[in-house]
Amino acid sequence: MSRSTPLSNRIENWLPRLVLAPSLLVVLVAVYLFICWTGWISLSSSMIVPKYDFVGLNQYVRLWSTPRWHTAVFNLFVFSTLFLALTTGLGLLMAILLDQKIRVEGTLRAIFLYPMALSFIVTGTAWKWILNPALGVQKVVNDLGWTSFVFDWIAQPTFAIYCVVIAAVWQSTGFAMAIFLAGLRGIDNSVIKAAQIEGASLPRIYRTIVVPMLRPAFLSVIVLLSYIAIKSFDLILALTNTGPGSATEMPSTFMYSATFRRDQMGVGAASAMMMLMTVAAIIVPYLYSELKESRDGH
């Protein structure tokens, strides 16, 4: 008895660590080790295969003198700004409307959330057809009689990136809506009643009381959407394949083609590091301020 009790206690103490160990190991190797490895490669002169020498920041200089990379960075900026703003805004609006105790709410919620279940490849392919002037929206409107109607953004270099925004917003809005809806459901109904009695109009109640209470939901939505925006790769490939020309190039597609198509592994690694630093520069301060505040008890 005196021996078996400490043993079972010891197992109990170690069990959580044992269970967590494999995933921790995988994360350490597959994420952090390869981040370090990529960082190292970005400082080497690697071309088609990794080379472990040191050339300082040469690859970064080459990267930033590539016009295609400038396009990619600009596109990422346009895409993530619009994608985040539209998805958050529409998701919040839809959640507020769904929260008004309407009929068939469950069905509507499922419909809005359904695009999230598709892969970006499917979304990209479907929207490629919808946006194709000869097959999709333009053709339908033309066939209905409005023959002068033109909607060919996907074929125009200046507008093609907005097509990517449309498809990505369509895919992710339901998801943002679901998170906001959960947040709205957590709000004590009597808070809204109290504001009503004080004479506040419904838009004002939402603007000054309800939306500020959704801060945790905003945190989740913004973090998850930024990550979707920056890693967006499959959607671009399926929808526009970085075209027309290189008009919809994004850092992720640039990194892929530099590393695996154009045998410039060093430049590819440098672009990957730039992406990592961008993400860190945006997310880390945001996370820090939000988490710090919640630790202080708000």
Place this chain on the structure above:
Amino acid sequence: MSTLEIDRARKLYGDLEVLKEVSISIGTGDFLVLLGPSGCGKSTLLNMIAGLEEISGGEIRIAGKVVNDLSPKDRDIAMVFQSYALYPTMTVRQNIEFGMKIRGVSRAERDKAVKTAADLLQMTHLLDRKPSQLSGGQRQRVAMGRAIVRQPKLFLFDEPLSNLDAKLRVDMRTEIKRLHARLGTTIVYVTHDQIEAMTLATRVAVMKDGVVQHLDDPQSVYDRPANVYVAKFVGSPSMNIIPAKLEVKDGNAIAIIDIPGAATAQLAGIPVSSQAAAKYAGRGILVGIRPELFSVTGAASAQKLSVNIDVVEPTGPDTLALFQAGGVEVTARVPPRAVAARTPATLAVDTAKIVLFDAETEQRID
């Protein structure tokens, strides 16, 4: 002038009638408590007064004006909720100011009103905190401050003390009473706690299944409950309801109660009209006796019961003695150490305060 008249108000959810023609009328400065168990419709009635629920039938008038179709903000009311309903992202000051800001009150006036309310509720030091940094009692105080600055015709309280611990509840109860005395505003207060109702109210409406069972001042509700339900709901321990037989001797009503293992008790001097006594003579009735009507010594004129005490429960200031009479368990409140368990005792009853109920309808017999 801030009277409240509820005139045959009804509330239907589909075919379900949760309020059945409720009529209550109170005057300026009254403190009306709607008392009842959960599901009796008391909160629904309060929400209808506030305008948060539609009125399916009848009328509600505040200060003589029909408010059926007025939105909550136009009814000149302020409400305090059970969950406090403070705006969590605003400071205490912003919470109190919010309504005035919406009504476009000037900054100087807002500051003055906030200061007055904060002084009144002794929370000046809390004004720049967020609700999450306050204790339950402080939050409740802020909620009341928010209601006070509105200077409404009618205050509505929806179980405001239910979320507080027992000691704080007693303190806040006193505070609400003091507030009412100072402001003199008409108050409607919903609770399921009969002690809150007794201590605070000037008028109590005991409700059950959407019907007002008894509407009167608290002492009358306690002394002469309208029916067995009210008798049992108000008072702790509740009123003893003992099956008995009524007999009339020389025009005086006498209640005859069987007591196991002892002589039948014959209680005379019960206040009941001679017509009622004649009507119920020789029939079974229910005798309502509050536990404190029993005494061990008893006045000379008091009627006596010889009983066998089963259990004794000391509460400190006095002792509850339990015994069998008329086939039910009866509780008597007697001085400490006056009786012992499993021994016979003779208890006197102050029969002038006994209430009789009809055995079938359970309504009071006058």
